[in-house]
Amino acid sequence: MDQQQSHAHQQHQEHQQHQQHQEQQRHQNQQAQHEQYAQQGYGDQRQYEQPGYPGGGYDTPGNPGHQYDATWETGQAAMPYTAPPADPYGGQDPDLYGTPDAYPPPQPPGRRQEPPPRERDWEAEEDPHPEPEEERHPFFTGEDDDPDEARATESAGRGGRGSRGDDRERRNKAKKRKGKNGFACLVVAAVLVGGVGGIGYFGYQFWQGQFGEAPDYAGAGTGEVQVEIPKGALGYDIGNILKKAGVVKSVDAFVAAQQRDPNGRSIQDGVYTLKKEMSADSAVKLLLSPASQANLIIPEGKRNAWVYERLDQRLDLEPGTTREIALTKADSLGLPDWAKGHQNVKDPLEGFLFPASYPVGKSSKPEDALRKMVSRANQEYAKLDLETKSRELGMKSPWDLVTVASLVQAEGKTHDDFRKMAEVVYNRLQPDNRETYQLLQFDSTLNYLKGQSEIKISEKEANTNTDPYNTYKHKGLPPGPIGNPGNEALAAMLDPTKDGWIYFVATDGMSKTEFAKTHAEFLILKDKFNASTNQ
Incomplete structure (x- = not known):
């Protein structure tokens, strides 16, 4: 028996002696406690723990002693003391810890310590600030995917044993791993080439957006379509409206054409009759031409009867339709309170169809057009503060x-x-x-x-x-x-x-x-x- 096996055998004997001493001490303590409870007449049995070990329990720093018993490995309650079973080895001490790979004997929770290292590897000592390991995938490292084969190879390496056939098999697997590595490199190269191609494509698209000509139709277009340009709409707003209506092919083409025309920025709000699939230049010119305007223009001083007649004509309504709507729905068209309830008035909307240009397309409703006119009158009258001026005058x-x-x-x-x-x-x-x-x-x-x-x-x-x-x-x-x-x-x-x-x-x-x-x-x-x- 070498020195290491002798040391393990000595530890095993000390452990058995310690267990026997502990069992005897616990048995004596239980008998003493039973006698004390019987004398004092206590109904509940209390357990008095003493710090330290052996005795009442084991201590950890900062914690009271806990009752120790032979079942600390499982956490179960202490069982009554029974005699140990007969020694199956007939009194012979088996060498349970005599092999180099054996673990030291178990220790109570309060006295557990790490086993002493066999040989201290100073070079492999753990770094307090280790660098993160790189991810390793078998696809790129060439490691074998089969865990059983990996374990077999590891076991053969530790034992130093193996046949020539095993060596040939390992060499074949190594060649396969090299093949995998080569294939992985090809995949990476393909990805890089594809990335460069994608960058080139999007770069071309960016160049086209910045310096190339925007998509555009050719010619003056065909058919007719009505579009409404709202008040305050700018170049890109108008371009979006025209594109959605199928007039121009792209917003950028329209904006470029508008900027080229000296009067391009003077396009007014209103309803315009344009054509489908027009070139951007043609669309700008038609928007600037009075011939395309489908607006209803109310001159200054015109009476409401004139406005009603024009709305009927524009909307293909029976004569008198708009007037009837105006008279029956006057109070719901936005008149201010001071314009309501006057006696002997021929037309409650008279004076509130403000002279201006209004977008009135073929799909418009008479009440919507009238409401816009009344709203414009309210805006103009509010600017003048007529309530204050009426008192002054x-x-x-x-x-x-x-x-x-x-x-x-x-x-x-x-x-x-x-x-x-x-x-x-x-x-x-x-x-x-x-x-x-x-x-x-x-x-x-x-x-x-x-x-x-x-x-x-x-x-x-x-x-x-x-x-x-x-x-x-x-x-x-x-x-x-x-x-x-x-x-x-x-x-x-x-x-x-x-x-x-x-x-x-x-x-x-x-x-x-x-x-x-x-x-x-x-x-x-x-x-x-x-x-x-x-x-």
Whole structure:
């Protein structure tokens, strides 16, 4: 027996002696505790532990002693003491730990220690900061995939035994691994070549997007299609709308064409009639041409009856359809509160179909178009703060100011006329007016009542018609606006002249209007008018 086996045998004997001593000590302690409980009369049996080992238990640093028993390996409760079984080896100590690969004998939990190393390998000592190992896959390393063959090879290597056949088999496997490695290199090379090709393709696409020409159609296109350009739309917005409608082939082509055209940035919002598959240049030119515009343009001063008729024609509706919708749905089209509930009003929307250009395609609905016009009027009137201005000018409400502006628009012929015409209105409405006694005496109000635009109104008709819109017969303003005033008429209504004008006459019967401050001056202008119209 060499020195190492002798040392293991000595440890085994010490372990057996220790177990026998422990069993005897525990048996004595249990008997003493039973006697103590019997004397004191305790119903529950308590276990008093003593620090240290052997005895009451084993200690670990910072923890109280725990009762030790022979079952610490399994964690089961302690069993009553029984005599050890007969020695199956007949008193002979078997050499259980005498081999080089044997583990040291088991120790109690409190005394377990790592077995002493057989030989300390200073070079293989663990690094406190090891570097992470690279991933190794059998596909790239060439290692065998079969775990059974790997274990067999390892076992043969440790034992130093093996046949020549095994050596030949290992050499064949090594050749296979080299073949795998070669195949793996080919795969990697193919991936790299494919990556370079992909980079080249996407690089070409990038170059095309940056420097190449955008896809575009050729020619002026075919068929017809209506598109609506919203207010505030820019080049790319318009291009997207046209592409979705099939007008242009790409957004970039349209934007490039718009930038090339000197007037390309002046494309307005509205509805346009274009063609399918047009070149970008052709699309830009058609958008800039009035011929393509499908917008409904309301001129300044037009009455609502004119607007209704145009909407019926544009939408292929029966005559009177839009007017009926306007009258029955007026309160749901966006009128402000101060424009509702007035008496004797012919049309509640009069004065609120603001003069402008509106997109009205063939698929539009009359109420949608009317709602856009009312919304535009609200925006313009809000800018002017009509509620505050009405108090400053002595009017009851913004409704009166819009009515004044419609009168200015209807009677004035030029921009210079508007401010004077506004002063005429305000001066005639004054309670101390001794020239006309609050009678406006405007032909335009009687013409609105009759749905006409006559220059000459007979005195008989003016004096006999009792409708509230006849300002020859009724004092003050008519019940409501008589048309849709534009921005110039609105501005003049808010800033009239202060020269004392009370009378005016279109002396040439057409575009020339002259003003007077007294009735005598008015008669001179009237004679001038009669002379020009009788020729």
